[in-house]
Amino acid sequence: MPILLKDVLTALTVPDLKDLASHLPGEKPTRKNEIVDFIVAQLLGPEVKAIWSGLDELQRQAVAECVHHPHGLYSKDQFRAKYGAEPAFRLTGVKSHQYTGNRLSALGLFIHYTREINGSLVPDDLRARLKQFVPAPPPVAMRGIDALPEEDGLTLRLGEPDALRELAVMLSTIEQTRIQVSEKTAQPGAASLRALVAALPDGDFYPWVEKKRKWDTEVGPIRAFAWPLLLQAGGLAARNGSRLALTPAGIKALSASAADVLRVLWRKWLKTTWFDEFSRVDAIKGQGGKGRVMTAVAGRRTVIEEALRQCPVGGWLAVDEFSRYMRAAGLEFAVAHDPWSLYVCSRDYGSLGYEGYGGWNILQDRYIFALLMEYAATLGIVDVAFRDPVNARSDYRHMWGVDDLSCLSRYDGLRYIRLTRLGAYILGLADAYRPAETKPSAALSVLPSLRINVVGGTLNPEESLLLERWAEPVQPGCWLLDRSRTLTAVEKGFDIDELRRFLEARDDMPLPDPDRKSV
Numbered sequence: 001m002p003i004l005l006k007d008v009l010t011a012l013t014v015p016d017l018k019d020l021a022s023h024l025p026g027e028k029p030t031r032k033n034e035i036v037d038f039i040v041a042q043l044l045g046p047e048v049k050a051i052w053s054g055l056d057e058l059q060r061q062a063v064a065e066c067v068h069h070p071h072g073l074y075s076k077d078q079f080r081a082k083y084g085a086e087p088a089f090r091l092t093g094v095k096s097h098q099y100t101g102n103r104l105s106a107l108g109l110f111i112h113y114t115r116e117i118n119g120s121l122v123p124d125d126l127r128a129r130l131k132q133f134v135p136a137p138p139p140v141a142m143r144g145i146d147a148l149p150e151e152d153g154l155t156l157r158l159g160e161p162d163a164l165r166e167l168a169v170m171l172s173t174i175e176q177t178r179i180q181v182s183e184k185t186a187q188p189g190a191a192s193l194r195a196l197v198a199a200l201p202d203g204d205f206y207p208w209v210e211k212k213r214k215w216d217t218e219v220g221p222i223r224a225f226a227w228p229l230l231l232q233a234g235g236l237a238a239r240n241g242s243r244l245a246l247t248p249a250g251i252k253a254l255s256a257s258a259a260d261v262l263r264v265l266w267r268k269w270l271k272t273t274w275f276d277e278f279s280r281v282d283a284i285k286g287q288g289g290k291g292r293v294m295t296a297v298a299g300r301r302t303v304i305e306e307a308l309r310q311c312p313v314g315g316w317l318a319v320d321e322f323s324r325y326m327r328a329a330g331l332e333f334a335v336a337h338d339p340w341s342l343y344v345c346s347r348d349y350g351s352l353g354y355e356g357y358g359g360w361n362i363l364q365d366r367y368i369f370a371l372l373m374e375y376a377a378t379l380g381i382v383d384v385a386f387r388d389p390v391n392a393r394s395d396y397r398h399m400w401g402v403d404d405l406s407c408l409s410r411y412d413g414l415r416y417i418r419l420t421r422l423g424a425y426i427l428g429l430a431d432a433y434r435p436a437e438t439k440p441s442a443a444l445s446v447l448p449s450l451r452i453n454v455v456g457g458t459l460n461p462e463e464s465l466l467l468e469r470w471a472e473p474v475q476p477g478c479w480l481l482d483r484s485r486t487l488t489a490v491e492k493g494f495d496i497d498e499l500r501r502f503l504e505a506r507d508d509m510p511l512p513d514p515d516r517k518s519v
Contacts, residue, residue, distance in 0.1 A: 002124040005043060008112040009036045024051065043109060043126055047454035049133050051109065059107045061086040064137040066111055066122040067130045074111050074120040075330070077360070082140055082328035102283040119466075139396035140329045142322075144315040148416060153387040157205065160435075162223075163380025164258045165201050169493055170227045171246065171254050173199045174237050179244045181228060186239065186274070188228050196224035201212035201492040202469070203374070205386065206410075217283070219389060219410040224379040225280075231271040234265040259433040262379050263426045269375060270301045277370040278335055281409040283402075284352070284366075286342045293341045295334045304332045304371055307382065309427050311419040316385075318374065319414050323365050337364040345401030361395050362408070369411035444506040450481040453501070470499050 024042050029035050053165040066074045080086050090102040113120045160519045179192045211218040225319050231237040236250035242365050253261045276297050279287055287294055307326045336342055340353030352358030377384045389412040396408045425433035441457035454477040469489050471479035503511055
């Protein structure tokens with residue numbers, strides 16, 4: 001049923017109608033019905049274009065957003081995320097008729113609150129009139145960055161090579177090791193997690209440090225926690241008694257294309273219903289309370305996947321910008337049916353239902369960070385740059401009872417993401433997966449002493465990561481190939497031919513033939 005301008009105006013009080021009429025030319029009537037007819041005649045008549053032109057730029061954009069919305073709706077949060085500010089619905093310092101508050105601005109002529117939808121919109125008949133001349137608003141822009149900024153403590157992990165290597169390692173580990181999981185939750189216990197962490201070629205995102213006080217945040221495993229869940233959700237592993245075992249599909253995956261297997265794992269994970277990533281945000285309690293507290297996870301994941309599909313391949317993006325873009329583009333979701341059911345520290349005083357407690361930054365952002373860092377990054381969809389989560393964010397510090405929390409979640413340190421070529425394939429943006437061909441950014445010299453020196457250019461972060469896997473840093477621009485470090489890398493499953501190709505591509509001279517140490 002259409003919502004008409006006259007109906008929404010009739011629901012207003014006389015003082016509010018007088019506020020709106022004051023922005024229109026001509027002699028103003030005083031009786032309510034006459035004021036309503038006066039406003040309707042001008043807004044649905046030829047004068048409306050001049051009235052709209054009198055709005056400021058931000059107000060005109062607000063009207064444009066509503067006019068070109070399928071249902072004419074106005075979202076304060078979405079508008080603020082897109083434009084960085086809210087339009088003025090009231091005049092600063094101008095008192096309203098018979099009220100102590102400020103007078104309604106001319107924007108109130110166009111965008112109205114209605115109880116029918118418990119929200120604001122441009123009425124249908126007015127929207128049809130405005131569509132004749134109001135231009136469409138600009139599309140939402142995703143603001144990426146060309147390169148990672150230099151930040152102290154920032155760590156880079158490349159999702160693509162990690163995932164391709166770890167998939168085979170995790171499948172082999174489950175095949176050969178007694179990885180025990182809970183019969184109730186399907187999650188690995190502490191002993192199994194330690195075995196999985198040790199099996200990861202480059203380790204987990206953070207070192208596993210036991211907490212010293214009960215209120216400390218234990219970051220613990222992230223990639224090692226995700227892998228057994230992903231493999232179970234993908235049907236490659238299943239619980240056999242109290243431990244995991246490979247299924248027939250898992251055995252076939254050992255010899256299948258890793259990129260194709262990872263693609264299947266992500267698609268299966270999107271539909272998984274038995275695990276909620278938000279449950280890993282330990283500081284927020286009440287998630288398992290009576291009734292339907294949390295929303296369906298499949299819907300949340302689908303929205304985030306759609307946002308990932310709109311990221312540029314190979315371009316860095318701050319996670320805060322990713323979150324802003326989602327809100328600005330209308331890619332919104334809810335984490336809980338009722339935030340009052342969730343709380344920090346105290347159900348009474350720390351409930352997330354209080355204003356400023358359970359906003360997008362607390363609930364949706366923490367879910368986004370968890371899905372990106374623990375599952376998208378583990379599957380190689382994104383590269384990630386992160387820092388220690390302790391004191392990484394302060395947006396929760398105003399909440400009651402958080403004084404002893406060093407972070408709200410183990411994912412608070414996530415700072416930047418970058419969609420990989422593998423990620424583009426997994427998300428269906430590319431028909432086939434082809435590893436990226438990178439040109440060397442620096443020239444190296446490998447000496448008979450097995451010292452490696454940079455003799456031109458600068459190694460990029462990816463090149464530095466690869467080199468430091470095999471060689472010990474001596475000083476800036478100089479590394480030493482070490483037998484024990486090389487053997488450790490080989491034992492973890494890294495291919496020494498990868499190092500040879502890396503060095504040969506950056507050294508014009510043939511590699512030296514060492515006597516006692518080998519490359």
